[in-house]
Amino acid sequence: MVEPELDALSRYSHLAVAVDIVVFTLIEGQLHVLLVTRGIEPFVGKLALPGGFVLAGEGLDAAAIRELQEETGLVPGIAHVEQLRAYGAPGRDPRGHVLSVAYLALAPELPHPTAGSDAREARWVPVADALGLALAFDHGQILRDGLERARAKLEYTSLATAFCADEFTVSDLRAVYEAVWGYPLDPRNFHRKLTGTPGLLVDTGRTRRNGQGRPASLFRAGTIAVLNPPLTRDEGFARP
Amino acid sequence: MVEPELDALSRYSHLAVAVDIVVFTLIEGQLHVLLVTRGIEPFVGKLALPGGFVLAGEGLDAAAIRELQEETGLVPGIAHVEQLRAYGAPGRDPRGHVLSVAYLALAPELPHPTAGSDAREARWVPVADALGLALAFDHGQILRDGLERARAKLEYTSLATAFCADEFTVSDLRAVYEAVWGYPLDPRNFHRKLTGTPGLLVDTGRTRRNGQGRPASLFRAGTIAVLNPPLTRDEGFARP
DNA sequence: GAGGATTGTCGTCAATAAGACGATAATCCT
DNA sequence: AGGATTATCGTCTTATTGACGACAATCCTC
Numbered sequence: 001m002v003e004p005e006l007d008a009l010s011r012y013s014h015l016a017v018a019v020d021i022v023v024f025t026l027i028e029g030q031l032h033v034l035l036v037t038r039g040i041e042p043f044v045g046k047l048a049l050p051g052g053f054v055l056a057g058e059g060l061d062a063a064a065i066r067e068l069q070e071e072t073g074l075v076p077g078i079a080h081v082e083q084l085r086a087y088g089a090p091g092r093d094p095r096g097h098v099l100s101v102a103y104l105a106l107a108p109e110l111p112h113p114t115a116g117s118d119a120r121e122a123r124w125v126p127v128a129d130a131l132g133l134a135l136a137f138d139h140g141q142i143l144r145d146g147l148e149r150a151r152a153k154l155e156y157t158s159l160a161t162a163f164c165a166d167e168f169t170v171s172d173l174r175a176v177y178e179a180v181w182g183y184p185l186d187p188r189n190f191h192r193k194l195t196g197t198p199g200l201l202v203d204t205g206r207t208r209r210n211g212q213g214r215p216a217s218l219f220r221a222g223t224i225a226v227l228n229p230p231l232t233r234d235e236g237f238a239r240p
Numbered sequence: 241m242v243e244p245e246l247d248a249l250s251r252y253s254h255l256a257v258a259v260d261i262v263v264f265t266l267i268e269g270q271l272h273v274l275l276v277t278r279g280i281e282p283f284v285g286k287l288a289l290p291g292g293f294v295l296a297g298e299g300l301d302a303a304a305i306r307e308l309q310e311e312t313g314l315v316p317g318i319a320h321v322e323q324l325r326a327y328g329a330p331g332r333d334p335r336g337h338v339l340s341v342a343y344l345a346l347a348p349e350l351p352h353p354t355a356g357s358d359a360r361e362a363r364w365v366p367v368a369d370a371l372g373l374a375l376a377f378d379h380g381q382i383l384r385d386g387l388e389r390a391r392a393k394l395e396y397t398s399l400a401t402a403f404c405a406d407e408f409t410v411s412d413l414r415a416v417y418e419a420v421w422g423y424p425l426d427p428r429n430f431h432r433k434l435t436g437t438p439g440l441l442v443d444t445g446r447t448r449r450n451g452q453g454r455p456a457s458l459f460r461a462g463t464i465a466v467l468n469p470p471l472t473r474d475e476g477f478a479r480p
Numbered sequence: 481g482a483g484g485a486t487t488g489t490c491g492t493c494a495a496t497a498a499g500a501c502g503a504t505a506a507t508c509c510t
Numbered sequence: 511a512g513g514a515t516t517a518t519c520g521t522c523t524t525a526t527t528g529a530c531g532a533c534a535a536t537c538c539t540c
Contacts, residue, residue, distance in 0.1 A: 009335050010256070012256040012257070012293040013254060013256045015253060015257045015294065016250070017255045053252040054252070056254045056337070057330050057337060059329050060326060060339070083325055083326065085323055085325060085326070086323065088300035089299050090297050090298070095249050097296070098249070101328065228472075232468075
C-alpha cells in the first residue's frame with residue numbers, strides 16, 4: 001500500500017485505542033480478577049475489565065499503569081505488569097472501531113481491595129465466577145487469554161512471587177500455584193523443586209508462624225527469573 | 241477516566257495504527273527474514289519490516305494477511321501467522337504517534353522469494369545479517385522479539401512444520417530447528433523424540449531420496465500441536 | 481503438660497525422559 | 511566393490527519427576 005505524506009498521518013487514525021487490564025490477585029487462597037460495573041453505554045450495568053482510552057502522546061505501558069492506579073490505587077513497582085496482546089476485530093465495540101491493547105497484572109493481596117477513582121464501581125470477583133459471566137465487549141475472551149498466560153508463565157518463570165509480599169514461605173508460593181492452576185500440588189515435591197533451583201529463592205534465615213504447624217522458613221525472590229527445567233502442570237486438570 | 245459519548249469516539253482517535261510483519265522462511269538451510277527498502281521518509285533507503293497502515297473497518301489479522309500477500313504473494317493457508325504484540329512508545333515514529341501491531345509469520349521456502357506489488361523492494365535477508373543492521377523505527381526490537389517467539393514456540397509446539405512443505409522428512413524438521421535455534425542437534429535423539437511423540441507426525445509410508453544417503457520416510461503433520469514434554473533447547477548456545 | 485492434630489522439611493524408590501554414542505540400513509559416488 | 515553419506519534403531523548413563531514414608535516443630539485440647 002502507499003504510505004501517507006508526512007502530515008497526512010491523521011488519514012490513518014480511524015481507530016480509537018484503549019487499554020484493558022486483567023488484574024489478578026489472591027484473596028484468601030482464591031484467585032480473583034478486578035472487574036468494574038459499566039456506568040455508561042454500551043453494556044451499561046455489565047461487568048467489564050478495567051481500562052480506558054489511551055491519552056494523546058501516552059505510551060501503552062504508561063496508559064495501562066495509569067488505569068491500574070486509578071482503579072486500584074496500586075503503586076507501580078508492587079505489581080507485575082506485562083502486555084498480553086492486541087484485540088482489534090472490527091465489531092468488538094458497537095460504538096465503532098476500537099483497538100484494545102490488553103495487559104496482564106499480578107498483584108499481592110491489597111489492603112484496600114476496591115478503590116474506584118471515578119464513577120464506576122470496581123470489585124474483586126473470583127475467577128471461577130467471572131469465567132461464567134457474560135462480560136462486556138470481548139472481555140470474556142481477554143480474561144481467558146490472561147488466565148492462560150498466567151498459568152503458562154508460572155510453569156517456567158518465578159512470576160508466582162508477584163502474588164506474594166516481599167517475604168514469603170514456600171507454602172505461600174504453593175498456594176499461588178494451586179489457586180492459578182486450580183488443583184493441589186504435592187507439598188514435598190513442590191518444596192524440593194523450588195528450593196532446589198539455585199538462585200530462585202533467597203533464605204532470609206527467619207521463620208514465620210502460621211497458626212498451626214511447624215513454622216516455615218521465610219524467603220525472598222532471588223535473581224533467577226526462569227525455571228529450567230520448568231514446573232510442568234497437569235494438562236486437562238485445571239478447574240474451569 | 242471518563243468515557244466518551246457515543247459519537248465522540250474520534251476524540252480518542254489520535255493514534256495511527258499499523259501492522260508490521262516478521263516473516264521467516266528457510267532458504268538453503270538458513271533462516272531468512274523478509275525486509276523492504278523504504279522508498280519514502282522517514283528512514284528512506286533503510287531496511288524495514290514489511291507492513292502498513294490498517295485500513296478503515298479492517299481487522300488486525302486481516303491487515304496483516306493483506307500486507308503479507310501484497311509483499312510476498314503468499315496465499316493465506318500456506319503460512320502460519322500469529323500476532324506478536326503491540327508496540328506503542330510515543331517516539332517510535334518521527335511522523336507522530338503510530339501504534340504498530342506486530343505479527344509473526346512462518347512460511348515454507350517460496351517459489352518467488354521477492355515480489356513487491358508496490359514501489360518498495362522486498363528481499364530475503366539472512367537473520368544473522370539482519371540482526372546486525374540498523375533497521376528503521378524499532379523494527380530491530382520487533383525482529384528480535386519475533387525471533388525469540390519463534391525459538392520458544394519450537395520447544396513446545398509442532399510449529400516447525402510451518403516451515404516445511406506438506407510432506408517432509410525428519411531431517412527437514414531438524415534442519416528447521418537447527419536454523420532457528422542456531423546450533424546442531426543430535427540426529428538420533430531428535431529422531432527418537434519427534435517420532436516418539438504420538439500424534440505429532442503421520443507416516444505416509446513413502447520415502448524420499450535426498451541425493452546421497454539412505455532415503456528418508458516422508459511424514460505429514462499430525463493432529464497434535466503441543467509437545468509434552470517439550471524439546472528443550474540449550475540456553476546460551478544460540479548463535480546471535 | 482501429655483497426647484493428638486497440623487504443617488513444614490528431608491529422604492527414598494521407581495518410572496520417565498534426555499544426552500552421549502555405537503551399530504546397522506540403504507542409498508550415492510568413484 | 512568399497513568408501514562416503516544419511517537415516518534409523520538400540521544401549522547405557524544420568525537427571526528429573528511423582529508417589530509417598532518419616533521426622534520436626536509448632537498449636538490445641540483435655
